[in-house]
Amino acid sequence: MSNKPVSLLAGLPRPTVLLLAAGAALVVGRAVRRRTGSASRPPASEPSRSPALTLLVTAHERLADGVVRLRLEGTGLPPWEPGAHLDLVLPSGLVRQYSLCGDPEDTSSYTVAARLVTDGRGGSRELHEQVQEGTELEVRGPRNRFPLVDAPAYAFVAGGIGITPVLPMLRALPEGTEWRLLYGGRTRASMPFLEEVEKLDAGNERSETGAPPAGGRGRVTVAAEDEEGRPNLDAFLADLPEGTAVYCCGPEGLMAAVAERLPEGAALHLERFAPRTTADGEGEFEVELHRSGRTLTVPADSSVLAAVRAELPNTPYSCEQGWCGTCQQKVLEGEIDHRDELLTDSERGDSMLICVSRCRGTRLVLDL
Numbered sequence: 031m032s033n034k035p036v037s038l039l040a041g042l043p044r045p046t047v048l049l050l051a052a053g054a055a056l057v058v059g060r061a062v063r064r065r066t067g068s069a070s071r072p073p074a075s076e077p078s079r080s081p082a083l084t085l086l087v088t089a090h091e092r093l094a095d096g097v098v099r100l101r102l103e104g105t106g107l108p109p110w111e112p113g114a115h116l117d118l119v120l121p122s123g124l125v126r127q128y129s130l131c132g133d134p135e136d137t138s139s140y141t142v143a144a145r146l147v148t149d150g151r152g153g154s155r156e157l158h159e160q161v162q163e164g165t166e167l168e169v170r171g172p173r174n175r176f177p178l179v180d181a182p183a184y185a186f187v188a189g190g191i192g193i194t195p196v197l198p199m200l201r202a203l204p205e206g207t208e209w210r211l212l213y214g215g216r217t218r219a220s221m222p223f224l225e226e227v228e229k230l231d232a233g234n235e236r237s238e239t240g241a242p243p244a245g246g247r248g249r250v251t252v253a254a255e256d257e258e259g260r261p262n263l264d265a266f267l268a269d270l271p272e273g274t275a276v277y278c279c280g281p282e283g284l285m286a287a288v289a290e291r292l293p294e295g296a297a298l299h300l301e302r303f304a305p306r307t308t309a310d311g312e313g314e315f316e317v318e319l320h321r322s323g324r325t326l327t328v329p330a331d332s333s334v335l336a337a338v339r340a341e342l343p344n345t346p347y348s349c350e351q352g353w354c355g356t357c358q359q360k361v362l363e364g365e366i367d368h369r370d371e372l373l374t375d376s377e378r379g380d381s382m383l384i385c386v387s388r389c390r391g392t393r394l395v396l397d398l
């Protein structure tokens with residue numbers, strides 16, 4: 031276990047800015063218990079695809095440097111619980127995920143916040159620059175793969191825009207609940223909801239070691255790197271009660287650092303900005319396009335989608351992150367390495383999302 035302070039935005043090239051796609055990952059949520067070190071798939075109880083709603087953007091406002099908040103209004107909105115996210119279909123057709131950060135009791139609107147990713151794939155720029163008050167957006171969800179579980183105590187770690195799914199959780203905790211929060215960002219000016227977070231813990235007293243007290247004041251640690259430097263994760267995660275639920279939303283480096291330091295008896299719940307990338311590929315493999323009569327090589331650092339689109343440029347896709355289902359293709363032969371969080375077990379029998387999923391062997395045959 032390292033004792034070094036850890037950047038909450040570690041692993042990101044500066045000045046990269048992030049869009050919570052959610053999740054969650056948006057977003058992928060998963061729970062890890064330290065004792066076993068194993069990860070579990072999120073519950074498959076939700077329908078894989080929710081019916082779409084068309085909502086009106088009634089507020090589009092700057093919340094912090096590079097962060098906007100949107101309010102989307104409609105009628106008969108499905109309920110949601112803290113940790114849930116929405117799929118937004120942007121005007122171009124791109125689909126992006128955003129954690130809900132408003133009030134679950136408000137049944138007439140949803141609120142999301144999004145950070146501009148200047149070197150991203152265009153979705154955040156579109157949301158920042160093309161969407162405005164009066165824009166109608168198609169919305170799917172909400173879905174929740176990062177739910178707040180019952181636990182004797184909670185520790186939340188949020189990096190940058192990763193505060194969005196955490197905030198409704200903090201508001202929902204019953205009085206008397208034991209919790210602590212570490213909220214970090216590159217600069218104070220870029221951290222959304224900072225004022226509200228600090229109000230959650232008016233005293234903000236802290237021990238000499240930097241560890242928060244077991245309860246009461248001093249539960250919130252705000253670590254703006256331009257002012258306080260990097261936070262001490264080890265101190266934050268010290269002395270957690272048995273069974274504490276540790277929630278972390280932020281960049282991959284942050285989640286890895288929290289997982290590495292997870293104390294015995296604690297359960298870790300993660301919400302990613304994005305699912306595993308094609309860089310996680312473990313070797314190249316072949317894909318045969320049955321109807322086209324072509325065979326392609328998918329390199330370890332690229333996706334099936336990229337290889338297929340090089341041959342068949344009209345192959346549909348949207349999110350490129352295993353969320354929307356647009357790229358689903360039927361598989362005729364081969365063992366699929368499913369890496370999405372969308373398909374049901376029955377759908378996985380003979381199809382795959384080619385933007386993220388790969389091959390367990392050396393060859394797949396697609397019905398293309």
Ligand code: FES
Nearest residue numbers: 348350355357385
């Ligand atoms: Fe959205 Fe593949 S493009 S799941």
